[in-house]
Amino acid sequence: MESGNPRVLTINGGSSSIKFALFDAGRPLRWILQGGIERIGMPGACMHAKGPEPADNFSRPVTAPDHGAAVVTLMDWIEEHTGRDALAGVGHRVVHGGPNYGAPQRITSEMVEELRRLSPFDPEHLPEEILLTESFHRRFPDLPQVACFDTAFHKDLPRVARLLPIPRRYEALGVRRYGFHGLSYAFLMGELSRVAGKEKARGRVILAHLGNGASLAAVHHGKSVDTSMSFTPAAGVPMSTRSGDLDPGLIWYLARTENMTAKQFNEMVNGKSGLLGVSETSSDMRDLLGIESQDVRAAEAVALFCYQVKKWIGAFAAALGGVDTLVFAGGVGENAPVVRARICDGLGFLGIEIDEKRNAANESVISIDAGRVAVRMIHTDEEWMIAKMVCAVLGLPCEKEQESNISKEGLEGILP
DSSP states (O other), rough: OOOOOOOOEEEEOOOOOEEEEEEEEEESEEEEEEEEEEESSSSSOOEEOSSGGGGGGGGOOOOSSSSSHHHHHHHHHHHHOOOOGGGGEEEEEESSTTTEEEEEEOHHHHHHHHHHGGGGGOOOTTTHHHHHHHHHHOOOTTTTEEEETTGGTTTTTOOOHHHHHHHHGGGTTTTTTTOHHHOOOOOOOHHHHHHHHHHHTEEEEEEEEESSEEEEEEEEEEEEEEOOOOOTSSSOOOOOOOOOOOOHHHHHHHHHHHHHOOOHHHHHHHHHHHHHHHHSSOSSSSHHHHHHHHHHHHHHHHHHHHHHHHHHHHHHHHTTSSSSSSEEEEHHHHOOOOHHHHTTTTTTGTTBBBOOHHTTTOOOOOTTTOOEEEEEEOOOOHHHHHHHHHHHHHHHOOOOGGGOOSSSTTTTOOOO
């Protein structure tokens, strides 16, 4: 833990968790430790961390009735563990940047007010994210904080992909396709450039970030040209508890037949749908794969997920005029060979053919040697991307890109 280099803390706040990571902002940018507080607002809340030293590894119960109490616990531990003066900056993952924030930047009081105004865009994330930034400001008033927006990667979507087919006046109010998982996509494009070369990264690329939240992005010349999530992260493919795309007429139908309110509908499509809703058992793909042979509901949930991802790959191949590289990432994309195989099955007409042994071994390239499309598995790292962005915004002397595990390919217009 001893180092004369400044340190960067990354914060990733979720609806019931706060994840964090600490980096040494030297040459190269180096991970020190990571952890989180889970089950905020629920029984059994706990804090955990892991690092290179035995003393850094622990898991213990904490009192965390809400995000306010949880972040105080986290700040106490960070200050005790690293010292107040060791931190050079804090980077926050901010899920929604609205129409005005297309690059990471220092958090100011004016930005916080703008994010409050944007809270109706993302009521599941923005209020807690604002609370976290304000809590750090109260504890460390002189510590620079940087907002890293998950929507920034998609800021240059072509207009035809951005427009929603509703009355035009709503576009003036900021209602459009934004897309999310941008921090992951930015990392993946940089890593693709490093391992496959800049020319391949500038080709026709489909990125599939498949985790608890799942989305796909079509990328050409390093820029996002379409993405499955839309105005909110609930759109696109089915996820752990989110529905993905639905017939909008369902809202009116449920309002008439079950007296369902807009709030109840929102809770259903975000927290009770997807894998959980179809399986009626679990939102975890690992659980469902383990019981699919005995439970038809689990089998149908897995099949629906794979089928919908396959459809989006086909749609994005059409949008791109073909595909050169397909990348799987995220908890499911990186760790579930059977899911990758089922998604790719039948896509030979696009040139997507995987090698069974490579796929089962979770190799970095899982396509056959003769395949027209390179199918890759890349471990994504949103925390590293946040730390990199903080260094860029604050001018910290972290490494040159060629010395790290990421390049600037795909980050044009995102990094300052």
